[in-house]
Amino acid sequence: MDLETKIHYPLVVTGLEVGYPDAPPLLTNVSFSVAEGEIFGLLGPSGCGKSTLLRHLVGLEPAKTGKIELFGQNLWAHDGAYLDRIRRKFGVMYQGGALFGDLNLIDNVSLPLIEFTDLPQGAIKAAAQLKLALVGLTGFEYYLPASLSGGMQKRAAIARALALEPGLLFLDEPSAGLDPVTSSELDNLIMTLARNLSLSFVIVTHELHSIMATLDRAILLDKGKKGIAAMGTPHFLAHESDSPEAAIFFRREESLLAPGKNK
Amino acid sequence: MIESQNHSPFRIEPAEPGRFVLKGSLNAHVPSKVWDVFSKFPRGQVRLDLASISSLDLNGAAQLLWLRERLRRRGVAAEFTDPPGNLIPIWRLAVDTLGPPADPPPRPHFFERMGRIHSEVWADFLSMAAFLGELLSHLLGFLVRPWRLRWADTFFLIEQAVIDALPVTALVAFLVGLILAFQSAMFMRLFGVDIFVADLVGLALIRELGTLLTAIVLTGRSGSAFSAELGAMKANQEIDAFVTMGLSPSRDLVLPRVMALTMATPFLTILANFAGLLGGNVVMVTLGHPIIVFWEELSGHIDLSDVMTGLFKAFVFGFTVATIGCQRGLAAGNGPTAVGQATTHGVVTNIIVLAVLDSLFAILFYVANW
Numbered sequence: 356m357d358l359e360t361k362i363h364y365p366l367v368v369t370g371l372e373v374g375y376p377d378a379p380p381l382l383t384n385v386s387f388s389v390a391e392g393e394i395f396g397l398l399g400p401s402g403c404g405k406s407t408l409l410r411h412l413v414g415l416e417p418a419k420t421g422k423i424e425l426f427g428q429n430l431w432a433h434d435g436a437y438l439d440r441i442r443r444k445f446g447v448m449y450q451g452g453a454l455f456g457d458l459n460l461i462d463n464v465s466l467p468l469i470e471f472t473d474l475p476q477g478a479i480k481a482a483a484q485l486k487l488a489l490v491g492l493t494g495f496e497y498y499l500p501a502s503l504s505g506g507m508q509k510r511a512a513i514a515r516a517l518a519l520e521p522g523l524l525f526l527d528e529p530s531a532g533l534d535p536v537t538s539s540e541l542d543n544l545i546m547t548l549a550r551n552l553s554l555s556f557v558i559v560t561h562e563l564h565s566i567m568a569t570l571d572r573a574i575l576l577d578k579g580k581k582g583i584a585a586m587g588t589p590h591f592l593a594h595e596s597d598s599p600e601a602a603i604f605f606r607r608e609e610s611l612l613a614p615g616k617n618k
Numbered sequence: 619m620i621e622s623q624n625h626s627p628f629r630i631e632p633a634e635p636g637r638f639v640l641k642g643s644l645n646a647h648v649p650s651k652v653w654d655v656f657s658k659f660p661r662g663q664v665r666l667d668l669a670s671i672s673s674l675d676l677n678g679a680a681q682l683l684w685l686r687e688r689l690r691r692r693g694v695a696a697e698f699t700d701p702p703g704n705l706i707p708i709w710r711l712a713v714d715t716l717g718p719p720a721d722p723p724p725r726p727h728f729f730e731r732m733g734r735i736h737s738e739v740w741a742d743f744l745s746m747a748a749f750l751g752e753l754l755s756h757l758l759g760f761l762v763r764p765w766r767l768r769w770a771d772t773f774f775l776i777e778q779a780v781i782d783a784l785p786v787t788a789l790v791a792f793l794v795g796l797i798l799a800f801q802s803a804m805f806m807r808l809f810g811v812d813i814f815v816a817d818l819v820g821l822a823l824i825r826e827l828g829t830l831l832t833a834i835v836l837t838g839r840s841g842s843a844f845s846a847e848l849g850a851m852k853a854n855q856e857i858d859a860f861v862t863m864g865l866s867p868s869r870d871l872v873l874p875r876v877m878a879l880t881m882a883t884p885f886l887t888i889l890a891n892f893a894g895l896l897g898g899n900v901v902m903v904t905l906g907h908p909i910i911v912f913w914e915e916l917s918g919h920i921d922l923s924d925v926m927t928g929l930f931k932a933f934v935f936g937f938t939v940a941t942i943g944c945q946r947g948l949a950a951g952n953g954p955t956a957v958g959q960a961t962t963h964g965v966v967t968n969i970i971v972l973a974v975l976d977s978l979f980a981i982l983f984y985v986a987n988w
């Protein structure tokens with residue numbers, strides 16, 4: 356094999372059917388792959404199944420048909436211990452943050468390091484503090500999650516997802532409910548991590564500005580089509596795609612962003 | 619990219635004095651004892667050469683920065699030579715981002731802690747008193763305009779409390795009656811006075827145990843449910859929404875619950891008493907006394923005042939259990955763990971208050987000679 360041109364794909368999804376066990380499928384035949392260092396978007400209207408797709412990808416909800424390969428390993432091919440080993444290679448930020456409420460931030464971030472490494476306590480503290488500093492939470496190390504704003508909780512959740520140096524990070528609506536300044540800080544953080552650590556991202560997002568600024572590629576999911584309506588770079592989806600769903604999605608988002616332009 | 623070299627084990631090789639060369643992959647999985655080389659390093663300077671490491675991640679960089687800080691505190695100045703070019707961005711990111719070690723907030727002094735606990739208990743007491751005052755004013759309002767109570771809610775809550783608690787209360791009361799009768803019968807038989815078992819069981823149940831039992835079961839089932847419901851509403855800001863709509867949580871949420879439990883408890887107590895007497899009766903029958911003898915004996919020695927004593931206490935206990943349960947729920951803090959804490963707190967407070975109240979009643983009734 357030609358090593359020069361070989362691209363690593365931490366995530367490859369083929370023919371996946373998305374849905375819950377006793378319900379009709381939400382999406383069918385979902386296929387895409389995410390390259391190393393790529394920031395990949397899952398777009399689509401509310402309720403079309405983005406969070407559910409994410410649950411399949413991180414191994415919380417078994418897939419009925421289709422294949423999910425993470426770091427070249429088939430997610431559902433083996434037993435639970437094998438699944439746990441794969442899980443340690445990626446990080447997840449859930450829609451609500453999902454920080455452990457009775458642990459302060461530094462303990463939240465330290466937890467995976469304490470569980471899975473035998474680093475000295477001081478080194479673990481330093482590593483956790485570094486991750487928190489990276490997401491701009493210096494000075495909040497000993498705060499409990501409940502005493503922070505929503506945006507800070509999300510950033511802390513990203514810091515925790517980074518604890519074990521994952522190669523791939525799943526983020527469910529990181530910028531939802533954040534002010535524009537915080538949201539663009541988060542975008543910058545994501546891009547810094549992708550460039551400097553060759554970290555790949557799979558991001559569920561609605562924020563047009565984030566979509567255009569951060570994503571390398573994205574798929575647009577659709578409820579009516581029960582699958583992928585369009586795939587490509589954000590520029591392609593917004594301006595060149597002939598998919599009617601893409602036109603609706605981007606035009607609506609744009610008109611929300613700049614109401615002055617609607618004449 | 620650098621995957622192929624990723625698996626070389628990390629090691630530290632001493633070069634000339636005061637200089638060490640680090641080699642291999644530096645990440646979270648290096649054995650922690652590799653750093654022990656530096657634990658006895660004398661004061662002065664040490665240079666750590668990173669130019670030969672094959673891979674580095676943020677957890678690896680954090681260990682180096684932690685080491686530098688640890689050495690600095692011992693009077694050793696550590697300096698690093700930059701890692702290979704492809705690792706410089708990560709290394710720079712870590713060096714530029716990590717500030718001085720964050721120290722946990724200091725633990726308050728013993729007297730300060732005691733003072734704080736003291737003032738918390740006092741604040742707790744005050745908020746309970748304020749809550750009780752507000753509730754009593756709504757109760758007065760209810761007496762003036764009874765039709766303003768949310769009767770539908772109240773009936774639903776009564777129904778729920780009774781249905782939830784009935785099987786457990788009946789079973790526990792039956793068994794307590796049975797055990798009480800059995801234990802005392804063993805002894806009284808020796809003197810041939812086992813007929814008095816009926817009075818013992820009857821009095822104990824009707825004056826004390828039936829009521830207390832019911833109240834404790836209600837604490838576990840209804841009181842804790844109230845704390846959890848209202849605590850979750852508090853955590854979800856539903857209580858705030860309630861207040862900003864111009865509704866009053868204590869009138870519209872607490873009062874129906876308190877009324878419901880105050881009415882349900884005497885009813886449940888009567889049923890508990892019957893279940894307990896039934897248990898005592900079973901023992902008497904097995905000892906050879908006909909059923910009728912048990913009831914005859916009871917009616918001879920237990921009068922209405924005994925029954926009323928028990929029922930009066932049941933009213934008070936029902937009121938207490940609901941009030942404390944609701945107050946703890948509304949006093950819950952923010953965050954998901956707060957609901958659990960509020961519930962536990964409510965149950966514990968309730969059990970203590972029930973025990974204290976029951977003792978006070980015992981003294982009161984003794985003095986008043988009821």
Ligand SMILES: Nc1ncnc2c1ncn2[C@@H]1O[C@H](COP(=O)(O)OP(=O)(O)O)[C@@H](O)[C@H]1O
Nearest residue numbers: 375378381399400401402403404405406407408
């Ligand atoms: N546990 C569940 N069981 C069955 N259906 C669910 C479950 N969770 C969510 N759904 C349904 O799946 C659909 C997609 O939900 P979700 O993936 O959360 O959408 P979104 O794209 O907004 O993240 C919704 O219609 C929702 O009602």
Ligand SMILES: [Mg+2]
Nearest residue numbers: 405406450527
């Ligand atoms: Mg969602």
